[in-house]
Amino acid sequence: MxxxxxxxxxxxxxxxxxxDAIRRSPxxxxxxxxxxxxxxxxxxxxxxxRKLLDEDLVTESGRAASxxxxxxxxxxxxxxxxFSVGIHIDPDTITLVATDLDxxxxxxxxxxxxxxxxxxxxxRQVAQTVRGLLGKAEIPVDRLLGLGVACPGPxxxxxxxxxxxxxxxxxxxxxLVAYLQDEFGVPVALDNDATAAAIGERWAGAGGxxxxxxxxxxxxxxxxxxxxxxxxxxxxxxxxxxxxGHVVVAPNGADCFCGxxxxxEAYVRxxxxxxxxxxxxxxxxxxxxxxxxxxKEFADYETICRAAMADHPVARQVIQRAxxxxxxxxxxxxxxxxxxxxxxxxxGVRYVVEPYRAAIAExxxxxxxxxHARKVEVEPSLIGEDAGARGAAALVLHGAYxxxxxxxxxxxx
Amino acid sequence: MxxxxxxxxxxxxxxxxxxDAIRRSPxxxxxxxxxxxxxxxxxxxxxxxRKLLDEDLVTESGRAASxxxxxxxxxxxxxxxxFSVGIHIDPDTITLVATDLDxxxxxxxxxxxxxxxxxxxxxRQVAQTVRGLLGKAEIPVDRLLGLGVACPGPxxxxxxxxxxxxxxxxxxxxxLVAYLQDEFGVPVALDNDATAAAIGERWAGAGGxxxxxxxxxxxxxxxxxxxxxxxxxxxxxxxxxxxxGHVVVAPNGADCFCGxxxxxEAYVRxxxxxxxxxxxxxxxxxxxxxxxxxxKEFADYETICRAAMADHPVARQVIQRAxxxxxxxxxxxxxxxxxxxxxxxxxGVRYVVEPYRAAIAExxxxxxxxxHARKVEVEPSLIGEDAGARGAAALVLHGAYxxxxxxxxxxxx
Numbered sequence: 001m002x003x004x005x006x007x008x009x010x011x012x013x014x015x016x017x018x019x020d021a022i023r024r025s026p027x028x029x030x031x032x033x034x035x036x037x038x039x040x041x042x043x044x045x046x047x048x049x050r051k052l053l054d055e056d057l058v059t060e061s062g063r064a065a066s067x068x069x070x071x072x073x074x075x076x077x078x079x080x081x082x083f084s085v086g087i088h089i090d091p092d093t094i095t096l097v098a099t100d101l102d103x104x105x106x107x108x109x110x111x112x113x114x115x116x117x118x119x120x121x122x123x124r125q126v127a128q129t130v131r132g133l134l135g136k137a138e139i140p141v142d143r144l145l146g147l148g149v150a151c152p153g154p155x156x157x158x159x160x161x162x163x164x165x166x167x168x169x170x171x172x173x174x175x176l177v178a179y180l181q182d183e184f185g186v187p188v189a190l191d192n193d194a195t196a197a198a199i200g201e202r203w204a205g206a207g208g209x210x211x212x213x214x215x216x217x218x219x220x221x222x223x224x225x226x227x228x229x230x231x232x233x234x235x236x237x238x239x240x241x242x243x244x245g246h247v248v249v250a251p252n253g254a255d256c257f258c259g260x261x262x263x264x265e266a267y268v269r270x271x272x273x274x275x276x277x278x279x280x281x282x283x284x285x286x287x288x289x290x291x292x293x294x295x296k297e298f299a300d301y302e303t304i305c306r307a308a309m310a311d312h313p314v315a316r317q318v319i320q321r322a323x324x325x326x327x328x329x330x331x332x333x334x335x336x337x338x339x340x341x342x343x344x345x346x347x348g349v350r351y352v353v354e355p356y357r358a359a360i361a362e363x364x365x366x367x368x369x370x371x372h373a374r375k376v377e378v379e380p381s382l383i384g385e386d387a388g389a390r391g392a393a394a395l396v397l398h399g400a401y402x403x404x405x406x407x408x409x410x411x412x413x
Numbered sequence: 414m415x416x417x418x419x420x421x422x423x424x425x426x427x428x429x430x431x432x433d434a435i436r437r438s439p440x441x442x443x444x445x446x447x448x449x450x451x452x453x454x455x456x457x458x459x460x461x462x463r464k465l466l467d468e469d470l471v472t473e474s475g476r477a478a479s480x481x482x483x484x485x486x487x488x489x490x491x492x493x494x495x496f497s498v499g500i501h502i503d504p505d506t507i508t509l510v511a512t513d514l515d516x517x518x519x520x521x522x523x524x525x526x527x528x529x530x531x532x533x534x535x536x537r538q539v540a541q542t543v544r545g546l547l548g549k550a551e552i553p554v555d556r557l558l559g560l561g562v563a564c565p566g567p568x569x570x571x572x573x574x575x576x577x578x579x580x581x582x583x584x585x586x587x588x589l590v591a592y593l594q595d596e597f598g599v600p601v602a603l604d605n606d607a608t609a610a611a612i613g614e615r616w617a618g619a620g621g622x623x624x625x626x627x628x629x630x631x632x633x634x635x636x637x638x639x640x641x642x643x644x645x646x647x648x649x650x651x652x653x654x655x656x657x658g659h660v661v662v663a664p665n666g667a668d669c670f671c672g673x674x675x676x677x678e679a680y681v682r683x684x685x686x687x688x689x690x691x692x693x694x695x696x697x698x699x700x701x702x703x704x705x706x707x708x709k710e711f712a713d714y715e716t717i718c719r720a721a722m723a724d725h726p727v728a729r730q731v732i733q734r735a736x737x738x739x740x741x742x743x744x745x746x747x748x749x750x751x752x753x754x755x756x757x758x759x760x761g762v763r764y765v766v767e768p769y770r771a772a773i774a775e776x777x778x779x780x781x782x783x784x785h786a787r788k789v790e791v792e793p794s795l796i797g798e799d800a801g802a803r804g805a806a807a808l809v810l811h812g813a814y815x816x817x818x819x820x821x822x823x824x825x826x
Contacts, residue, residue, distance in 0.1 A: 003430070003453075004427040005426065005427065005821075006454070006457075007420070007423075010418055010420075010423055013417070017417040018417070038416050038417045040419070041419070153783070155786070213649075213650050229647060234647075234750075235751070236626075236750060236752070236783075237625070237752055237753040237787060238751055238786040239751075239783075239786070240751045240782060242749065243751075243783070246781075246782045247749065248742075248744060251662055251738075258780075259780055259784075260780040260781075260782075325664075329661075332659075332660045335659040336638075336656065336657070336660065336745075336750065337649060337654055337750065338651055338654035338656075339650055340651070366672070367671075368659075369656050370649075370652075370653035371672075373567055373652070374651040405821075408818075408821070409452070
C-alpha cells in the first residue's frame with residue numbers, strides 16, 4: 001500500500017531540491033531565483049538556505065548585477081565540504097575515483113583485478129587502496145561522506161549487500177559493503193555499474209544537462225544499461241533494470257553467458273569482437289594482419305577499435321556490424337522506455353564512440369515508432385571511460401543530496 | 414528543474430492515498446487500519462476521512478469485531494457516488510464502457526468503426542453513443558466524473574489532444590477530446606490504449622492485486638504495452654512508452670507499418686496470423702481447410718485461434734510460432750524494465766491467452782538475466798477483452814483519485 005507523507009519528510013525533500021538547484025548553477029544562483037525555479041515560497045527557501053550555510057554545504061559568494069534594488073547574494077555549493085570514493089569492480093580492472101561534492105575528480109587509481117582471491121584478501125586490499133587514494137588526494141577521513149561500490153549485474157539484493165559479479169568466481173559472496181562500513185564508519189552504497197553510471201551522469205550534468213529521462217549504455221567487459229526515468233533512477237523490481245546487453249538481437253542466435261541466446265552482449269562484448277576479427281583475419285591475406293595477443297583480450301579489443309577508426313577493412317567491418325546490432329537493440333529500448341536521450345560510456349567505447357553514436361542516432365530517429373513525436377539525442381557520456389567508478393562515487397552524493405521521491409515516504413513503501 | 418512541494422499539495426496527495434486504501438479493502442477498513450497501512454497520523458486520517466464522508470465518496474457501514482475496546486467503524490467507498498465512461502477507438506470496433514467508482518461495469522456498447530468518416534461525423538456519433546449508454550445504464554449526467562478516450566499509439570501529445578490513430582485515415586486530427594469536453598462539461602482524458610489498460614488493471618485489482626510494477630501486454634488489432642513502474646504509470650517522454658509490439662524479434666525481418674523491420678507486431682497481429690495460416694493451408698490437403706472469410710479479418714483470426722485450441726495442426730503451428738515470438742520479446746522487455754508481473758489482455762488473446770501465457774512464463778523465468786533474483790508472474794488480465802475501454806474509463810478515476818506523485822509538484826515539473 002502506498003504510504004502518505006508528512007511535513008518532516010517534505011522538509012527533507014525540499015532541502016534536496018534546493019541543494020540540487022544550487023549545484024546545477026555553477027555561476028551562482030540567488031534565493032529569489034531558487035524560489036522561482038522550484039515553486040517554493042521565499043520563506044521556505046530562506047529557512048532551508050540558512051541551514052545549508054550553517055552546515056557549510058553552501059557558501060555565499062559575490063553578488064549578481066541587479067536590474068534595480070539591492071544586488072542579490074549568489075549561492076554556490078561548497079565542493080570541498082565533503083568527498084566521496086567510488087569503487088568499480090570489473091572483471092579486468094578495479095577502478096577507484098575520489099570526487100568532491102561537485103563530482104569533480106580529485107584522484108583515480110586503476111588496479112588489475114586479482115583472479116580467484118579469497119574474500120578476505122579482496123576486502124583488505126580494497127580498503128588499503130581506498131586509504132592510499134584518500135592520502136594521495138589529501139582528503140581527511142572525517143570529510144568522507146561515504147563509499148560507493150559498482151559492479152556488473154545481475155545483482156541479488158535479496159541475499160544482502162554482497163558482491164556476486166558474473167564471471168569472477170573468487171568474487172562471489174564477498175561482504176565488501178559490510179567490511180568497508182566497519183572500516184571507515186561511513187555509509188556504503190552498492191549498485192549495478194550501469195545504473196551507477198547513469199546516476200553519475202546526472203550528477204555531472206551542470207545546468208540541467210542530464211536531468212529528465214535518459215538511458216546510459218555502458219560498455220565495459222560486458223554491456224549494461226542504466227535508466228533515469230522522470231529524473232529518478234529506475235532500478236527495477238529486483239535492482240536489475242536496463243540490462244541493455246541482454247536485449248535479444250538474434251533469436252536463437254549465439255549463446256550468451258546469461259543462459260539466453262542471441263543477446264546483444266554475445267555479439268559486441270570485447271571477447272566476441274576479438275573472436276570475430278580473428279576468424280575473419282584467417283580468411284584474408286597476411287598483409288591485413290593485426291598484431292593480436294590472445295592473452296590480453298581487452299588490449300586486443302582496443303587494437304581492433306583503433307584499426308577500425310584507421311580504416312582497416314576487417315576491423316572496420318567488424319565494428320560496423322557491431323554498431324548495427326547496437327542500433328537495433330537501441331531502437332527496441334527506445335520503443336519500450338521512450339527516453340529522449342541516450343548516453344554512451346565506459347572503457348569499451350573509448351575509440352568507437354562515434355560510429356556507435358552515429359548508428360544509434362540514425363536508427364532511433366528513423367525507425368522508432370514515436371520518431372514523429374520527438375527526437376532522441378545520442379551523446380557520449382560526460383563522465384567518460386571511468387563512468388562506473390565515477391558513478392559509484394556519485395551514488396553516495398546522490399543518496400545524500402538528490403531530490404528522490406522515495407524520501408517523501410516511509411521505508412516500508 | 415525539480416519543483417519542491419508544499420502543504421496543500423501534500424494534503425491532496427494524502428487524500429488520494431487514503432481513498433486508495435479504502436478502495437482496495439472491499440471488506441471495509443477502519444481508520445486505525447488506514448493509519449497503520451499508510452504511515453499517516455490518526456489525526457490526519459480522521460480529518461481526511463471526515464471530508465470524504467462529507468463528499469459522499471465514502472460511507473460508514475458496519476463495525477468490525479473487536480479484540481477489546483469498542484468495535485471499529487468500517488469505511489467503504491460509495492461506488493455510485495460517481496461514474497466514468499471509457500471510449501476505446503480501435504480500427505475495427507469502437508467500445509464504450511460505463512463504470513462506477515469501484516471500476517465495476519454498468520454498461521457496454523460495441524460499434525463497428527466507420528471507415529473514412531468526417532471528423533464532424535465521428536465526434537457527433539461518439540457523443541450520441543455516450544448519451545445512449547448513460548441512459549441505458551441509468552447514470553444521471555451530473556454523476557458523470559469524466560470521460561476517457563483510448564486509442565492505439567503512437568500518440569503525438571505535442572499536437573494537442575487530437576486523435577491520430579495509425580491505419581485509420583479518416584480519424585486523423587479528430588478533435589474528439591475538445592468536442593466531448595464541450596458537450597458534457599466534464600474532463601476528458603486521452604491515452605494510448607495499452608497504457609489505459611494498465612491503469613484499468615491497477616484500478617480493478619482489489620486488495621492490492623495489481624499494485625507495484627507490471628507490464629500490460631495488449632493484443633488488439635495491433636500489439637501494444639503499458640507500464641506501471643513503482644505503482645506509477647510510466648508513459649515515457651513523448652507518451653509512447655511500452656510499445657511492446659515494436660520490440661524487434663527478427664532483425665531485417667518482415668516490414669512493419671511503423672517503418673521498422675522485424676517488429677513483433679509484424680508477426681503476431683491478426684492480419685499476419687491470417688496471412689500465414691492461409692499460406693500454410695494452401696500447401697496442405699483440403700481436409701485441413703478452415704473456413705476463412707477474407708473480408709472479415711478479425712473473425713478469421715478468431716477462427717484460427719479456436720482451431721489451434723482444438724488441435725488443428727496448421728492453426729496450432731501458427732499460434733505456437735506466434736507464442737514463441739511473443740516470449741522472446743517478453744524476455745527482452747523484462748531484461749529492460751525488470752518487472753515481476755506480466756498481464757495479458759485485449760480481444761486478441763480471447764482464445765489464446767493460455768498458450769501465450771505459458772510460453773512467456775517459461776521464457777522469462779528460464780532466460781531473463783535476473784531470473785535467480787525474482788520470479789515473474791504471468792497472468793490473464795482482470796479486465797478482459799474490453800481492457801482498452803475499461804482502461805479508458807479508469808483513466809478518469811485514476812486521474813481524480815489515485816495517489817500520483819506528480820500531484821505533489823507544480824504542473825511545470
